Amino acid sequence: MAVFTALHLDDIGQWITQFPLGKPLALKGIASGIENSNFFLSTERGEYVLTIFENLSFEQLPFYLQLMRHLAERGVLVPAPIPNAEGELVSALQGKPAAIVSKLDGSSQMDPQPVHCAAVGAMLAKMHLAAQDFPLQQPNLRGLDWWNATTPLVLPHLDDANAHLLRAEIHFQDAFAACATYKALPRGPVHADLFRNNVMFDGEQLTGFFDFYFAGCDTWLFDVAVTVNDWCIDLATGKLDVARVRALLDAYQAVRPFTHQEHTAWQPLLRAAALRFWLSRLYDYHQPRAAEMLTPHDPAHFERILRERIATPAPELF
Ligand SMILES: Nc1ncnc2c1ncn2[C@@H]1O[C@H](COP(=O)(O)OP(=O)(O)O)[C@@H](O)[C@H]1O
Numbered sequence: 001m002a003v004f005t006a007l008h009l010d011d012i013g014q015w016i017t018q019f020p021l022g023k024p025l026a027l028k029g030i031a032s033g034i035e036n037s038n039f040f041l042s043t044e045r046g047e048y049v050l051t052i053f054e055n056l057s058f059e060q061l062p063f064y065l066q067l068m069r070h071l072a073e074r075g076v077l078v079p080a081p082i083p084n085a086e087g088e089l090v091s092a093l094q095g096k097p098a099a100i101v102s103k104l105d106g107s108s109q110m111d112p113q114p115v116h117c118a119a120v121g122a123m124l125a126k127m128h129l130a131a132q133d134f135p136l137q138q139p140n141l142r143g144l145d146w147w148n149a150t151t152p153l154v155l156p157h158l159d160d161a162n163a164h165l166l167r168a169e170i171h172f173q174d175a176f177a178a179c180a181t182y183k184a185l186p187r188g189p190v191h192a193d194l195f196r197n198n199v200m201f202d203g204e205q206l207t208g209f210f211d212f213y214f215a216g217c218d219t220w221l222f223d224v225a226v227t228v229n230d231w232c233i234d235l236a237t238g239k240l241d242v243a244r245v246r247a248l249l250d251a252y253q254a255v256r257p258f259t260h261q262e263h264t265a266w267q268p269l270l271r272a273a274a275l276r277f278w279l280s281r282l283y284d285y286h287q288p289r290a291a292e293m294l295t296p297h298d299p300a301h302f303e304r305i306l307r308e309r310i311a312t313p314a315p316e317l318f
């Protein structure tokens with residue numbers, strides 16, 4: 001999150017009367033994050049998070065908010081969206097779509113141990129299974145099509161070595177996505193951005209996943225790869241820590257066993273997950289948006305991870 005649209009308590013006095021939340025007491029911009037404008041909101045009824053969506057449209061948002069509601073109803077620990085008096089989860093604020101969700105307890109675990117990775121793996125598998133009967137469809141908007149569209153926009157900013165790496169990896173991923181193994185992978189709604197900063201813990205107890213605004217329908221294995229590439233690495237080098245990888249994968253497959261096609265696709269999808277965030281970070285870095293609070297993420301981190309996944313095979317799924 002970041003703050004692209006400035007907002008003060010006075011600005012929401014009228015708007016908030018459509019929600020059953022009582023009087024607003026405090027509103028505080030959240031500096032972390034990069035995508036939307038987010039605020040901690042205190043009201044007479046409790047603590048919430050108010051999000052103004054900067055890129056997603058009114059048409060796209062029901063997928064994310066209904067998905068959160070669907071998951072919350074099935075025991076997956078995610079924020080509950082608050083409906084307004086009309087039963088709507090999204091309504092216009094400052095001319096943009098906005099929503100209020102419950103605030104999760106706990107804090108981010110930025111130095112995860114195997115026990116935390118196991119909790120994340122188990123909850124991710126539960127999420128995949130719980131979303132199987134979710135009726136709405138929306139593709140992962142940061143999937144293969146977006147990688148192909150974004151590559152020519154960032155290539156002019158890269159040195160020769162990185163331009164070569166990017167071209168070669170896009171070529172590899174296009175070819176892999178066309179093969180029978182890839183097409184046979186189980187799919188459904190995925191979180192697609194389950195980094196350390198998007199999960200809450202109270203000690204070793206996982207208290208929730210949030211930030212579903214990159215979610216979409218994609219392969220479940222891509223979601224596992226995104227998660228492993230953040231939770232199970234040494235941040236300085238991008239190298240995988242085998243104990244954390246094993247803990248996450250074993251806890252995941254205790255809930256939802258991996259298929260043989262997933263076993264074959266594992267190494268390519270770890271590369272795909274690294275490529276996805278290298279590209280988005282390059283794009284955000286070279287085409288920055290105006291914001292009151294924004295700290296762009298370092299693209300070189302995912303360049304290192306991609307090079308490392310190409311050079312060194314990761315532990316197998318099973
Ligand atoms: N439902 C929530 N409960 C508690 N804290 C939240 C919640 N949603 C967001 N936050 C806080 O806001 C910060 C940024 O949120 P994030 O969703 O990552 O932003 P973005 O939409 O830009 O990706 C998080 O690190 C967390 O501290």
Ligand SMILES: N[C@@H](CCOP(=O)(O)O)C(=O)O
Pocket residue numbers: 001032033034035193195197198211277280281297
């Ligand atoms: N997790 C991604 C992009 C989104 O970041 P967030 O802080 O808004 O969740 C990255 O690290 O590049």
